[in-house]
Amino acid sequence: MPFSTADVEAALRSIEQTYRGPAGSVAVVHEGQVWRRVWGFADMEKRIPMTSQVQLPICSISKQMVCLALVDVIRNPTPVMKQRGSEPEVQLATELLAILPQLDEIPGGRQLTLAQLHSMQSDDPFSLSLDAPRAIQRIKSLHFEPGTEMSYSNVNFYILGRILEKVAGQSLGQLLAERVFIKAGMATASLCPNTAGPPHPIVGYEGDEKHGYVPAVNRVEWSGDAGVVASLEDMIAYEQWLHKKWRNEDSIYRAVTEPPTFKDGSPACYAYGFVHGETAGKSWIGHGGALRGFRLQRLHVPSENLSVVVLFNHEGDSGSAAESIVKKLFKFEDPAASVETAVSEWNGSFLDEETQLLIKVTPGDAREILVTYLGEEKAKLVSSTVAQSRRTLATVEKDVIHVNRLRENKKLQGRRIDETSEMPPSSDYVGIFHSTDADSTFICNGNSTLMYGAFNGYLGKSPVSLMKYVGEDIFLLGQKRGLDAPAPGDWTVVFHRNGDGKVTGATVGCQLARNLRYERIS
Incomplete structure (x- = not known):
């Protein structure tokens, strides 16, 4: 479907107007054409303008690049790997057990595979790179049987990064440069694990117009789960490279974006660092990124040869921004909910007995409720007892709430908590x-x-x-x-x-x- 320049430019302009903040850079890539829009300041104090050449940390978007390098190493082993003689998959699986020797003692641990790590179906608890070895040593159990649910975990990709480096005999930065950045023409992209020092001149900002913007302070060191820095021009080159690879059915990109499943064959939404989603009736493959002061999103709609990139140096909702561009290009409007106002039966706190976690429901805007479990999520009322969002299907029956977390393949059942009593001493x-x-x-x-x-x-x-x-x-x-x-x-x-x-x-x-x-x- 062709898009007029006027429509694309209007869609990009709407992001600047709707997601106000220090700066942003957005792009649309479609059928070989590129539209870009950049505004604001990379550094507000020093008055340095944002440009399409300014590098930003792209955070968890890095995960898919690590996986592209991983599969390329399997298809094209390094000299060190060839010297060992065994198949690349065997070498990688062996190193997984070397990093997590306690899997032998954890129920279901021996079932853990590399694929379940990059599909977020292992449920190793969350951790970060500098202290990850000590955290990993303390893993004594898993939240669920590997392959049956999905739980987003950065430690999975920390482990993948360490396995990849050890088996390939090269640093992760070198592997990414040789197998992704250079091939994609990402001229200024690199691995920059230390978030305390992002590339000059970019500054990430916390805050909003009501309270003011302040430079965000970060002290995380990423390695595998994130860490790539790239400019808008780098990301445009990346999208163009992926478009080209998509046309080759034998390409690595095609291989890593096959529709994922859980162990029982039911559809999943995450594999190889790619989220599989749908907007305006169009299936897309992409990922977001977040760090204090930064929000980012890229998505690719293969059926339309379309990509959208959104890079903010503030905490605006980059995911919604990217999807709004897709909706505007296809002239799509969200359907209205059928129930005008929320009913009181929804409101309250519910305890899921299995996870021992609280599910809180509060009124939202008209026709919406706010369901808080992983985070606050808007759900539209389908009826007086059923509410649905993209990720959640919820029903309420008097003092019991059922929440189906569609993305995680997780079903919760919460009983209503009596909130009327005073706190004990x-x-x-x-x-x-x-x-x-x-x-x-x-x-x-x-x-x-x-x-x-x-x-x-x-x-x-x-x-x-x-x-x-x-x-x-x-x-x-x-x-x-x-x-x-x-x-x-x-x-x-x-x-x-x-x-x-x-x-x-x-x-x-x-x-x-x-x-x-x-x-x-x-």
């Missing part, structure tokens, strides 16, 4: 609790009006976080900021009592690290 909860599995200590203190929580562990001491009483010995522990983006959000803390009514322990967790059992030690 704070002395019931104040104390020190220890988790052997997490090698972590939870310190809870406060008084009758306000409770606080903090953690000590092998990574050091956490800041103190505020806790909010929900009901029935359940609290939310706020965690709105994290090393990565987005932050974990609220952690659920469920205190446990013995037969005498004394608090003896607590289960602490969020979606990325759930069911952590802490026992009272004082």
